[in-house]
Amino acid sequence: MSNQVPIAEGLFTWPAAKPALLGSRCNQCRIVAFPVASSCMACSGQDVTAEELPGRGTLWTWTVQQFMPKTPYNTNETAETFTPYGVGYVELPGGVRIEGRLTENDPQKLRIGMDMDVVFAPLRTEDSGEEVISFFFKPVE
Amino acid sequence: MDVAIVGIGIHPFGRTPARSGLQQGAYAARLALQDASIQWSDIQFAFGGSASAGSADALVNELGLTGIPFINVANGCATGGSSLISAFNAIKSGEYDIGMVSGFDKHERGAFNADPKELGIGQWYGEVGMMMTTQFFAMKIQKYMHDYGISTDTLAKVSEKAFINGSKNPNAWRREPITVDEITNSMMVNNPLTKFMFCSPSEGGVALVLCRADHAGKYTKTPIYLKAATMKSRRFGSFEVFAPSQALEQVDGPTVDASKAAFEMAGVAPEDMSVMQLQDTEAGAEIMHMAENGFCEHGEQEALIQSGATHINGSLPINTDGGCLANGEPIGASGLRQVYENALQLRGQAGDHQVPGDPKLAYTHVYGAPGISAVTILQK
Numbered sequence: 447m448s449n450q451v452p453i454a455e456g457l458f459t460w461p462a463a464k465p466a467l468l469g470s471r472c473n474q475c476r477i478v479a480f481p482v483a484s485s486c487m488a489c490s491g492q493d494v495t496a497e498e499l500p501g502r503g504t505l506w507t508w509t510v511q512q513f514m515p516k517t518p519y520n521t522n523e524t525a526e527t528f529t530p531y532g533v534g535y536v537e538l539p540g541g542v543r544i545e546g547r548l549t550e551n552d553p554q555k556l557r558i559g560m561d562m563d564v565v566f567a568p569l570r571t572e573d574s575g576e577e578v579i580s581f582f583f584k585p586v587e
Numbered sequence: 588m589d590v591a592i593v594g595i596g597i598h599p600f601g602r603t604p605a606r607s608g609l610q611q612g613a614y615a616a617r618l619a620l621q622d623a624s625i626q627w628s629d630i631q632f633a634f635g636g637s638a639s640a641g642s643a644d645a646l647v648n649e650l651g652l653t654g655i656p657f658i659n660v661a662n663g664c665a666t667g668g669s670s671l672i673s674a675f676n677a678i679k680s681g682e683y684d685i686g687m688v689s690g691f692d693k694h695e696r697g698a699f700n701a702d703p704k705e706l707g708i709g710q711w712y713g714e715v716g717m718m719m720t721t722q723f724f725a726m727k728i729q730k731y732m733h734d735y736g737i738s739t740d741t742l743a744k745v746s747e748k749a750f751i752n753g754s755k756n757p758n759a760w761r762r763e764p765i766t767v768d769e770i771t772n773s774m775m776v777n778n779p780l781t782k783f784m785f786c787s788p789s790e791g792g793v794a795l796v797l798c799r800a801d802h803a804g805k806y807t808k809t810p811i812y813l814k815a816a817t818m819k820s821r822r823f824g825s826f827e828v829f830a831p832s833q834a835l836e837q838v839d840g841p842t843v844d845a846s847k848a849a850f851e852m853a854g855v856a857p858e859d860m861s862v863m864q865l866q867d868t869e870a871g872a873e874i875m876h877m878a879e880n881g882f883c884e885h886g887e888q889e890a891l892i893q894s895g896a897t898h899i900n901g902s903l904p905i906n907t908d909g910g911c912l913a914n915g916e917p918i919g920a921s922g923l924r925q926v927y928e929n930a931l932q933l934r935g936q937a938g939d940h941q942v943p944g945d946p947k948l949a950y951t952h953v954y955g956a957p958g959i960s961a962v963t964i965l966q967k
Contacts, residue, residue, distance in 0.1 A: 453715065457711060469832070478832075480831055481831060481832075488824075506730065509729060509777045510775075510777065511777060512774070512777065515718070515719055516697070518702070518713030518718060519713065519714065519715075519716045533722050541835070542833070542834065543832060543833045543834075544831070545717060545831050545832065546717075558729075558733050569714070580711070580714075
């Protein structure tokens with residue numbers, strides 16, 4: 447099995463039996479931020495604690511990216527092999543709306559309010575063979 | 588101390604391979620000086636901005652080295668608005684009598700390419716393909732259409748109007764009308780927005796000469812008074828571009844805040860405005876900005892736009908020069924283009940795109956990354 451590395455440190459627990467997105471909760475005003483921040487955007491407080499975020503939420507809004515972005519977009523795709531991808535905000539209970547790529551890119555299969563699970567999957571494979579793992583939202587079947 | 592606009596100049600928007608962005612800025616500056624019947628040496632200070640065409644203060648190399656303070660301003664899409672506020676305050680304070688505001692730009696083709704690091708966001712955000720302003724606008728209008736019953740046909744009608752108005756404006760980039768069918772069926776970029784519903788980065792330059800209102804008569808018979816110029820950044824809880832997460836509880840965005848502050852400063856209300864230039868980065872933005880700036884309730888846009896109210900001859904004329912959709916967006920110049928257009932409208936010099944009647948008050952609004960807005964109110 448190839449080596450897998452997270453796309454960024456501190457974005458989600460990895461490796462983990464049950465990986466989860468990581469947010470930070472302000473101990474003063476209880477606001478949650480993603481990714482983990484060293485201070486609170488709501489109250490400017492610096493007393494924050496990282497916590498695992500729920501793995502299921504609802505789709506708040508979405509679009510489909512139909513053209514290939516320029517760098518810093520970094521996958522193994524070329525202009526010829528680019529596949530449009532969904533992007534959306536998913537509302538996680540108890541905290542925050544998170545922007546992420548969707549595993550679904552068919553506009554007919556996406557609707558505001560549908561249930562979505564957080565999943566972790568390879569975004570690209572480096573020349574070294576290392577798989578770079580990112581988070582995605584997947585419609586609940 | 589009130590402030591008056593006594594000189595206006597513009598370099599046509601679009602693509603001008605023969606001139607650098609700086610040269611387009613200088614071209615606009617010379618027209619503005621000529622319009623106010625003054626020389627560059629009469630100018631006591633300047634504020635200016637350009638995102639991709641070099642430092643605005645390099646304009647002195649083109650216009651002459653007179654020793655004035657020329658301050659560079661960089662505030663994304665609100666660059667022009669921020670320059671104008673700075674000049675407004677410099678004159679209001681009594682420090683200066685007359686100065687210039689300049690904005691110009693020249694961007695490469697294709698969508699703007701933002702760097703996550705410059706905005707304090709992790710590199711991963713760009714790597715996965717979310718560092719795209721187009722996605723934000725698409726997701727914001729998607730949600731808005733869902734919540735307030737705006738149709739895809741109404742999105743297309745916003746673009747149709749922009750290109751009609753552009754066809755009447757000799758300084759616009761896109762000067763050919765495009766039908767609703769062509770707009771709807773053009774390439775999908777970010778659902779629900781198609782290619783002809785988005786503006787593109789472009790080139791152009793604008794300059795304005797501002798002075799103490801009590802001196803305005805020396806320079807022009809048609810002074811236009813700057814009654815308000817405001818700029819706001821986002822508060823916690825507003826839904827903004829380049830946001831990896833957002834709060835569950837939403838508050839009004841910077842547009843609403845800048846708009847309210849401007850109406851308060853000018854002591855007037857939305858219904859007093861005769862003509863409006865609202866940020867139309869894409870067709871949906873114009874729709875949402877109509878309500879965010881107080882010109883209608885959320886959801887009323889569907890009926891208003893379908894009835895033609897936002898056309899030049901309608902009850903709510905919006906983006907009479909074709910807006911960003913027909914002019915493209917040279918970041919440094921875009922906000923000042925709106926002010927230029929309103930000055931023309933209030934002087935009654937807008938030609939084929941002149942609103943009827945005798946407009947007295949005019950409104951401009953820009954919105955941009957990472958969640959900023961600037962508003963002006965002009966009065967004849």
